Amino acid sequence: MDVIQTINELRTRLKRERNSGNSISFISTMGALHAGHISLVLHGKGISDITVAGIFLNPSHFVEGEDYDKYPRTLEIDCSKLEASGCDIVFAPSVKEIYPLGLSYQATVEVPFLSERFCGKTRPHFFNAIATVVTKLLNIVQPDFALFGEKDFQQLAVCRRLVETLNIPTQVVGVPTVRDDNGLALSSRNGYLNEAEIEQASHLYQVLLNAKRKILEHSSNYSEIESEAIEALTRFGFTPDYFSFADALTLEPASDDTTNVVILCAVYLDSVRLIDNISFSK
Incomplete structure (x- = not known):
């Protein structure tokens, strides 16, 4: 090389x-x-x-x-x-x-x-x-x-x-995103986290999966799911920056007619900024 x-x-x-x-x-x-x-x-x-x-x-x-x-x-x-x-x-x-x-x-x-x-x-x-x-x-x-x-x-x-x-x-x-066994997306900034914070950070992916599940259960009430997700993130000790639903192809806001959805989020865990997303078809 x-x-x-x-x-x-x-x-x-x-x-x-x-x-x-x-x-x-x-x-x-x-x-x-x-x-x-x-x-x-x-x-x-x-x-x-x-x-x-x-x-x-x-x-x-x-x-x-x-x-x-x-x-x-x-x-x-x-x-x-x-x-x-x-x-x-x-x-x-x-x-x-x-x-x-x-x-x-x-x-x-x-x-x-x-x-x-x-x-x-x-x-x-x-x-x-x-x-x-x-x-x-x-x-x-x-x-x-x-x-x-x-x-x-x-x-x-x-x-x-x-x-x-x-x-x-x-x-x-x-x-595709590579994740730890606990679901945390690999990132160079994960190196700023201690062992307890890494475990805490894994909840970010779980919140994304839960929001995806609700959408696939035929709910398109994005604002309600967003509020629930932000509440969950706060409960897990994150400071949310955003939690948003978009068209995976255009990044326009998701609507009832959106078939390819991406959920994007960013949070702070103490001073460390973490981002993650999940995309899927509905």
Whole structure:
């Protein structure tokens, strides 16, 4: 496995792969890799010849008061995990490599509507940062496939929309969420939780499953189910940010006619922000 830190070296290497007729998958991460990230690599290996994993802790994801400074930086451990999974190339650029003029002079990408809902309400900077850095990385790597976990459902929708509307010749592939045995969705931020909090956090998935069950029992009273879910989350010790029902294809608010539903939620457990979702057909 090669670890590459510059755009020019990566492009030279990938040009050779394309000239040899090899297809390329790309997985964008911020490091602190867990089994969910590795599942993306394994999926990429199944659909392409060469798998590239990006490790870039993007500073524009964070604003003052968020956890950029304490976010885990574990490049050596991450590379060991990627090599064991059969990843071919790791692209681990510096901030200077990605933003040579600094963030103040960086052109930005905005995906309207999809970026303004759910997590975008309380973190209004977040999806512009994602859309911008993903566009940059896709232009650098030029992969045939870009793989994203379904745990970050809104991010997946934003990336699909930007690829579609900016005519980027990459197929965005969603990969199912990987969960602990207790149902907790794997996340790098789970590392901030102690053992008791991890058990407490597992109730988030149970609340999602309960809301899904109520909908499948032919109830479309979304506001009532939302209120019950928020009450349950509060009872379990969470501070809810949102608990919402949407069309899984468009992220428009769910209605009686919606057949593909996604339930999205975000909560705080102490100072740790957790997100999760569940999607299904009814």
